[in-house]
Amino acid sequence: MDPSATSAALEERVWDALRTVIDPEAGMDVVRLGLVYGVDAEPGAVHVRMTMTSAACPMGDEIAHSARAAILGSVPEAGDVEVELVWDPPWTPSMMSEDARSFFGWQGS
Numbered sequence: 315m316d317p318s319a320t321s322a323a324l325e326e327r328v329w330d331a332l333r334t335v336i337d338p339e340a341g342m343d344v345v346r347l348g349l350v351y352g353v354d355a356e357p358g359a360v361h362v363r364m365t366m367t368s369a370a371c372p373m374g375d376e377i378a379h380s381a382r383a384a385i386l387g388s389v390p391e392a393g394d395v396e397v398e399l400v401w402d403p404p405w406t407p408s409m410m411s412e413d414a415r416s417f418f419g420w421q422g423s
Contacts, residue, residue, distance in 0.1 A: 324389065325355040331388035332362070335381045338373060342417065344381065348409030351400060358393035360385060365405045374399055 332353070333345045344350055344364060351363040362381060366374045378397045385395045407420050415421070 321356045324357060324360075324391065325353050327389045328353050328355050328360055328362070328385055328392065331384040332381055334388070335377065335384050337367075337377060339371075340367075342414055344377065346411040346414040348411065348414070349377075349405065355392070357391050360389070360392040360395045362395070362397045363400050364397060365400055367405050369401050 329345065329350075332350055333343045335344045336342065337344055337347055337349065340347055347367070349364050349366065351365060353363075354361045362385070364378065364381065366377065371377075378399055382395050382397045385392050385397075407415060407418075410418075410420075
């Protein structure tokens, strides 16, 4: 099998695992909230870059821990999982999915 195809399939499974991680303050998953900036995945190593809605978010470490646990629980071949909290670019509501913006009553981008 093509290694890039394997990595792409693994990456999609990681994204699926992240969709189960709920931001407890927003009551919505971190993917729809636009908090996940990127996933790099290959068998044995996964690196996730994510942010919070504010650098002062008291739930940041807990959400990052939940993201790592969700990946390890759903994607056993992920191996070494690193979830990095990043602050650049700063999160804005325009990063949310359209359905998330609609849910919160925010129109436009």
